[in-house]
């Protein structure tokens with residue numbers, strides 16, 4: 001499946017996601033692998049994660065602080081470098097020019113070779129029985145728009161250029177998508193780091209041992225498509241302009 005692609009050796013990787021835990025579910029094995037190869041890994045989390053609980057005793061502010069801390073722990077577990085939080089209200093994320101500008105600012109600051117985000121075209125999956133969270137779609141859409149053309153063109157958000165945020169071309173985008181992957185990353189050696197990252201999101205996953213068999217089975221199914229024991233799958237887009 002990967003034969004048409006050159007292996008990725010990024011120096012800087014930026015993951016853009018709606019909530020703490022999104023990147024760790026979809027891509028933390030891959031991010032850990034890039035970190036082991038020497039890449040700096042940045043997470044950009046767009047919302048404050050303040051709705052993700054059934055615990056009625058927690059205030060949204062308390063939950064938000066807990067989830068931010070969990071995300072920092074998870075990044076440590078994969079050997080990542082830095083977390084950036086934009087703090088938009090969880091559940092209400094929309095594709096606005098303000099959001100795109102905030103993402104462009106981070107892209108121009110950290111200057112990633114690879115951006116990982118969620119495929120915004122995933123609306124629902126009947127076979128898997130779910131509707132994709134609207135925040136995930138908004139995050140993916142805004143991130144793609146920020147990568148191209150907004151971060152690339154100095155006349156987009158000229159005030160950023162004036163503040164010293166130089167235009168930046170991202171080379172590769174990896175989109176998490178459950179059913180239409182064209183690129184499988186071998187995460188056999190970093191699967192344990194993925195588990196450690198997910199374990200950090202205690203408020204979301206509870207006891208990691210309960211979902212570990214499912215995570216392994218899923219990684220095994222995806223990995224098989226690339227000829228690996230365990231894998232994560234993406235739609236890979238190498239940008240040529």
Ligand SMILES: [Zn+2]
Nearest residue numbers: 018019022133
């Ligand atoms: Zn999410």
